[in-house]
Amino acid sequence: MTEMVRKITLSRAVRTMQDLFPLEYNFYPRSWILPEEFPLFVAEVRMMKDNDPSWKPTFIVKPDGGCQGDGIYLIKDPSDIRLTGSIQSRPAVVQEYICKPLLVDKLKFDIRLYVLLKSLEPLEIYIAKDGLSRFCTEPYQEPTLKNLHQVFMHLTNYSLNIHSGNFIHSDNVNTGSKRTFSSILCRLSSRGADVKKLWSDIISLVIKTIIALTPELKVYYQSDIPAGKPGPTCFQV
DSSP states (O other), rough: TTTTTHHHHHHHHHHHHHOOTTTTTTTTTOOEEEEEHHHHHHHHHHHHHHHTTTOOOOOOEETTTTTTTOOOOEEEGGGGTTTTHHHHHEEEEEEEEESSEETTEEEEEEOOOOEEEEETTTTTEEEEEEEEEEEOOOOOOOOTTTTTTTTHHHHHHHHHTTSTOOOOOOSSSTTSEEEEHHHHHHHHTTOOOOHHHHHHHHHHHHHHHHHHHHHHHHHHHHHOOOTSSSHHHHSOO
């Protein structure tokens, strides 16, 4: 699984499916792989801006093998990419940043779900009924040149926000900078959101993502565990 969770591998797999099934895979933001697609990134952004002068995008750059928010940064224009050395030695994915995220308590948050891939043939996927929501520690504002570098506002990683003076440790699942996903669903439900449809959409997104990765996963699996050899007796977390 290690190779699969790298951002470039995931991006390539999902983009292939977008070419084949654009309506089914419209949940994945526009993305480019650096450094190899840097000229394409520059050209496409320029063309889109020419077609729609009112379009004022923000992009997020994520190192391929990074974790815990390490090396992630926001830019307003392709010319802002830190090309000097780092992007050459550390490939990355650059994506269109969602500037109007759903907020709770005026804060940006993410959802960490737990998905068990039991088998590839047949494809069996299990999703835990609860997950984790990690919160930013600065009230969200749409990206501007002045706030692009405020990681506590834009990045939800616990490893970053734990260093914020606003980080709230709480034993209550409904408050604090780390909460259960079920508490978020209750909050959304009280605002009139259709939580059943939301869960259904999330499950669909998970299934489609794993389907996109399945061909490559099978190659890795078969090279590790040839036909006739006993399969694994445990799961990788």
